[in-house]
Amino acid sequence: MNKAVGPFDVYHETIAQLAGNGIILLAGNPPNPMTIGWGTLGEIWHMPIFTVLVRPTRHTFGLMEQAKDFTVCVLSDRHKKHLALCGTKSGRDMDKIKVCGFTLAKSTHILTPYIAESIIHYECRIVHKHRLDPASLDPAIDTKYYQAKDWHMVYYGEILGTFVDCEIAR
Amino acid sequence: MNKAVGPFDVYHETIAQLAGNGIILLAGNPPNPMTIGWGTLGEIWHMPIFTVLVRPTRHTFGLMEQAKDFTVCVLSDRHKKHLALCGTKSGRDMDKIKVCGFTLAKSTHILTPYIAESIIHYECRIVHKHRLDPASLDPAIDTKYYQAKDWHMVYYGEILGTFVDCEIAR
Numbered sequence: 107m108n109k110a111v112g113p114f115d116v117y118h119e120t121i122a123q124l125a126g127n128g129i130i131l132l133a134g135n136p137p138n139p140m141t142i143g144w145g146t147l148g149e150i151w152h153m154p155i156f157t158v159l160v161r162p163t164r165h166t167f168g169l170m171e172q173a174k175d176f177t178v179c180v181l182s183d184r185h186k187k188h189l190a191l192c193g194t195k196s197g198r199d200m201d202k203i204k205v206c207g208f209t210l211a212k213s214t215h216i217l218t219p220y221i222a223e224s225i226i227h228y229e230c231r232i233v234h235k236h237r238l239d240p241a242s243l244d245p246a247i248d249t250k251y252y253q254a255k256d257w258h259m260v261y262y263g264e265i266l267g268t269f270v271d272c273e274i275a276r
Numbered sequence: 277m278n279k280a281v282g283p284f285d286v287y288h289e290t291i292a293q294l295a296g297n298g299i300i301l302l303a304g305n306p307p308n309p310m311t312i313g314w315g316t317l318g319e320i321w322h323m324p325i326f327t328v329l330v331r332p333t334r335h336t337f338g339l340m341e342q343a344k345d346f347t348v349c350v351l352s353d354r355h356k357k358h359l360a361l362c363g364t365k366s367g368r369d370m371d372k373i374k375v376c377g378f379t380l381a382k383s384t385h386i387l388t389p390y391i392a393e394s395i396i397h398y399e400c401r402i403v404h405k406h407r408l409d410p411a412s413l414d415p416a417i418d419t420k421y422y423q424a425k426d427w428h429m430v431y432y433g434e435i436l437g438t439f440v441d442c443e444i445a446r
Contacts, residue, residue: 114291117291145320146317146319149294149315150314157316233414234409242405
């Protein structure tokens with residue numbers, strides 16, 4: 107059972123998992139989960155915004171380029187192995203939803219579903235995207251993360267809903 | 277007296293003011309305060325990041341283009357009038373620090389000072405910037421906010437320090 111909360115009410119829980127084992131970006135039809143460790147939340151254009159970063163080499167990039175929306179699914183540490191798998195294996199090679207045994211559930215505001223096993227999920231509509239510009243990126247960051255010149259696309263999602271799972275045990 | 281806290285420890289207090297009366301972006305030498313209502317906080321490149329948005333028509337834009345760092349200063353509602361002034365008047369026409377009676381204090385990690393009257397302040401080093409791309413912006417947002425084609429520059433600041441004022445009464 108899910109409870110709708112304010113867009114930023116579970117920021118700390120979300121950032122803790124983001125910087126920890128990662129959280130799931132789910133996009134595409136059929137939906138493909140990719141683990142992300144980078145993102146920001148805040149207010150732009152008087153809208154709550156969740157930004158997520160995707161390298162153009164990822165399967166999820168092609169899906170996001172076609173997508174109108176996405177979900178961000180926060181899973182507990184019980185899913186550590188699944189988070190590792192969704193961050194290292196490609197949806198080109200396997201059905202990651204099936205391999206992880208995730209259940210997809212219908213979202214309230216968007217077409218992309220969410221992972222029912224999530225403790226938190228965000229439903230987001232894409233309102234902007236831009237590619238990181240190496241010309242204005244700290245050279246140390248460029249050297250460390252972009253040897254392959256695969257600068258991230260940053261997707262700006264308007265948060266239409268933030269939901270918390272009421273069952274703590276998941 | 278300031279206390280160093282974790283980069284996102286006072287996220288809720290910061291976002292509440294951001295979406296309320298606004299918070300101060302301080303940059304330049306001499307430093308110029310501009311009230312902002314839009315921004316995001318999160319984790320990118322394994323760094324805590326504060327993104328702030330500045331229109332190229334603003335005096336602060338020229339300052340940010342030359343700057344290596346900036347502070348974000350969160351003021352209490354007692355400074356509502358000052359926040360309104362710093363959001364509507366330009367540093368081209370007046371010394372807003374002087375007009376508001378703000379005290380500048382030396383930062384711990386960067387050259388830009390902070391406003392001593394702040395209840396929270398962030399010290400940030402600019403690591404990336406990019407201009408919003410109208411070609412990939414929701415047309416409704418473009419129409420509503422960018423009739424003058426003055427699309428914001430988004431500055432990504434690595435949060436080197438987050439500080440909370442220990443005196444609650446400010």
